[in-house]
Amino acid sequence: MRPTLRIRAVLALATALILLVPAASAHEGTSVGKLAIEVGFVNEPAYVGQPNGVQLILVNDGKPVKDLGASLTVEVGFGDETSEPQTLEPWFFYEDGSLESGNPGEYRYYFIPSQPGPYTFHFQGKVDGQAIDESFTSSSKGFSEVADPATAAFPAVAAPTNEELATRVDQEAQRTDDAITQAEAASSDARSAADSARNIAVIGLLVGAIGVIAAIAALATRKRA
Numbered sequence: 001m002r003p004t005l006r007i008r009a010v011l012a013l014a015t016a017l018i019l020l021v022p023a024a025s026a027h028e029g030t031s032v033g034k035l036a037i038e039v040g041f042v043n044e045p046a047y048v049g050q051p052n053g054v055q056l057i058l059v060n061d062g063k064p065v066k067d068l069g070a071s072l073t074v075e076v077g078f079g080d081e082t083s084e085p086q087t088l089e090p091w092f093f094y095e096d097g098s099l100e101s102g103n104p105g106e107y108r109y110y111f112i113p114s115q116p117g118p119y120t121f122h123f124q125g126k127v128d129g130q131a132i133d134e135s136f137t138s139s140s141k142g143f144s145e146v147a148d149p150a151t152a153a154f155p156a157v158a159a160p161t162n163e164e165l166a167t168r169v170d171q172e173a174q175r176t177d178d179a180i181t182q183a184e185a186a187s188s189d190a191r192s193a194a195d196s197a198r199n200i201a202v203i204g205l206l207v208g209a210i211g212v213i214a215a216i217a218a219l220a221t222r223k224r225a
Helices: 003-025 162-224
Strands: 028-032 035-041 052-060 072-078 089-095 098-111 120-127 130-137
Touching (some): 028 130, 052 072, 052 120
Antiparallel strands (some): 028 035, 035 052, 052 098, 072 120, 120 130
């Protein structure tokens, strides 16, 4: 091999290795029988509020799984919350038996992460007759945890995080509730004062009426005398 070709081959191999390292570190894999499973986020690093999704790559006995259909579902979990089972869509397309686009054996389910932290992808069902019940949780040793976009923003944005916004919303809601309670109490006091004033007015009218009747009676008595 000539030196120029050797150098090109070495550079090509180095480039391939560099490209492979992030892909391997950004995903997590396991095997069930002859089935190889690779899982990760579609876009890594993953950020809160950015469109993303579950990426699943299936290879059975060395061949990509091309006909998964609805036999396998995924549930996305975060903390104590878990989504409904979701169907994975193929991320490849065949036309007349030939590959037109995508990566055979790759399936995806898209969603938008709303909170930073670790997410769990739970797969259940069957693949080529093989029963599957596997969970994968993002971590520093597996696929990416979801991060706050402020950590990667440039220039830095002095904007509140989702958690800070949620805290402010809760605080404002509490203030609104307190204001409503105070208004209801003030309205109740006003109604009580109005009722008291009405009662005093009625008593005054009655006293006045009694006085008028007494005066009329005294006048009539005086005239008879």
